[in-house]
Amino acid sequence: MAKIIAGVATSHIPAVGAALDNGKSGEPYWKPVFAGFEKSKEWIEKIKPDVCIVVYNDHASAFSLEMVPTFAVGCAAEFPIADEGWGPRPVPPVKGHPELAWHIVQSVVTDEFDLTIVNKMDVDHGLTVPLSLMFGQPTEWPCPIIPVCVNVVVYPVPSGKRCYMLGKAIRKAVESFDRDLKVVIFGTGGMSHQLQGQRAGLINKEFDTRFLDNLTRDPAALVGIQHIEYLRETGSEGIEMVMWLIMRGALDDKVEEIYRFYHVPASNTALGHIILENKN
Amino acid sequence: MSSLSREYDDLPGTTVFDADMARRGYHLNMFCMSLMKADNRATFKADERAYLDRYPMTEDQKQSVLKRDWNGMLALGGNIYFTSKIAATDGLSFQQIAAMMSGSTQAEYAEMMLKGGRSPDGNRSKSEWKNRG
Numbered sequence: 001m002a003k004i005i006a007g008v009a010t011s012h013i014p015a016v017g018a019a020l021d022n023g024k025s026g027e028p029y030w031k032p033v034f035a036g037f038e039k040s041k042e043w044i045e046k047i048k049p050d051v052c053i054v055v056y057n058d059h060a061s062a063f064s065l066e067m068v069p070t071f072a073v074g075c076a077a078e079f080p081i082a083d084e085g086w087g088p089r090p091v092p093p094v095k096g097h098p099e100l101a102w103h104i105v106q107s108v109v110t111d112e113f114d115l116t117i118v119n120k121m122d123v124d125h126g127l128t129v130p131l132s133l134m135f136g137q138p139t140e141w142p143c144p145i146i147p148v149c150v151n152v153v154v155y156p157v158p159s160g161k162r163c164y165m166l167g168k169a170i171r172k173a174v175e176s177f178d179r180d181l182k183v184v185i186f187g188t189g190g191m192s193h194q195l196q197g198q199r200a201g202l203i204n205k206e207f208d209t210r211f212l213d214n215l216t217r218d219p220a221a222l223v224g225i226q227h228i229e230y231l232r233e234t235g236s237e238g239i240e241m242v243m244w245l246i247m248r249g250a251l252d253d254k255v256e257e258i259y260r261f262y263h264v265p266a267s268n269t270a271l272g273h274i275i276l277e278n279k280n
Numbered sequence: 281m282s283s284l285s286r287e288y289d290d291l292p293g294t295t296v297f298d299a300d301m302a303r304r305g306y307h308l309n310m311f312c313m314s315l316m317k318a319d320n321r322a323t324f325k326a327d328e329r330a331y332l333d334r335y336p337m338t339e340d341q342k343q344s345v346l347k348r349d350w351n352g353m354l355a356l357g358g359n360i361y362f363t364s365k366i367a368a369t370d371g372l373s374f375q376q377i378a379a380m381m382s383g384s385t386q387a388e389y390a391e392m393m394l395k396g397g398r399s400p401d402g403n404r405s406k407s408e409w410k411n412r413g
Contacts, residue, residue, distance in 0.1 A: 015375070060313060060361040064309070065310060084367030154359070155299065195378055196360040196378075197293045197382070201378060201397050203393075204399075218321050230289055232288075236296065251317055265397060267393075268374060268393065
């Protein structure tokens with residue numbers, strides 16, 4: 001049977017991808033950011049997942065305002081890299097796992113989460129930056145990736161509680177897939193940041209630290225956080241943290257924190273990262 | 281206006297991209313979306329006014345784009361992930377437009393971020409901004 005063995009959360013800041021792509025990762029500003037992922041790269045190299053499910057949000061790349069799915073699962077065999085206005089990132093195309101992706105859709109929709117099925121989708125920095133941080137710069141990504149795309153841009157966006165429950169439904173789906181696969185689930189985006197308006201640049205280290213602490217030991221305390229609290233306390237784009245709760249919902253209630261990294265600033269953002277393993 | 285609760289209206293210096301804004305800004309944002317293609321970026325740069333006239337945007341929206349009034353675009357229904365495509369077309373980074381939107385120079389803004397960013401203290405409600413004058 002397939003099994004989710006661990007969860008990874010990380011911010012997906014576009015400037016981090018640009019720094020790597022343009023050979024700036026050794027510069028004093030970026031060096032600590034990439035150093036913070038050295039242990040994580042070693043960890044995932046050792047774990048060798050067969051598939052990664054990457055929960056992220058599209059930033060007006062694949063989905064404009066023409067269609068805005070709340071939760072969408074990428075079921076394609078391959079996902080091209082999006083041109084976000086300065087040409088596509090020079091990273092390998094993302095290979096999917098159509099069989100498991102469709103299985104997740106079937107199981108999760110039966111569980112009353114009405115997912116959108118996507119068979120053609122360019123993937124943007126929201127998905128590729130976490131891959132770069134965890135896998136570096138390979139000529140091919142080491143395993144198939146299932147993109148799970150969440151609308152956190154156009155309100156109304158899903159609640160943290162809904163996201164957490166979706167994580168549980170995804171876990172159930174994976175565990176009913178009749179093939180021995182080691183699956184790692186990524187929750188991406190966050191942490192505190194605001195990219196727009198006069199309040200741009202907001203960072204709330206205290207909130208972020210508490211969020212990281214509770215992600216490990218008391219996720220129930222995070223599930224009830226309302227949109228207004230994310231907006232007020234963590235900036236308008238801090239709302240992305242609801243996606244971390246999908247990852248957390250897909251894990252055991254009790255998990256082991258393997259690693260954590262927090263760094264301010266990465267461009268406009270507090271970069272947060274955590275690795276959680278199921279104990280069994 | 282929607283009848284749903286809009287507690288977020290009290291957030292200072294923040295536009296929440298809700299249903300009202302998404303309706304108002306549809307064509308503005310779809311114009312921005314077109315800038316994801318290199319050919320369109322070149323056509324836009326060659327004659328911005330003519331390019332904007334292809335879209336059924338309001339005159340205010342067009343002026344906000346021509347003037348690169350980043351906060352103005354947001355107030356007229358622009359969404360930051362869409363308007364940032366204009367910034368990318370201009371060769372500006374997210375941090376550069378964030379500095380402009382918050383009314384600081386790039387150097388001041390970068391310095392604020394290096395010092396840990398803008399604190400939530402004093403920045404949680406409109407009344408806090410009003411009181412500081």
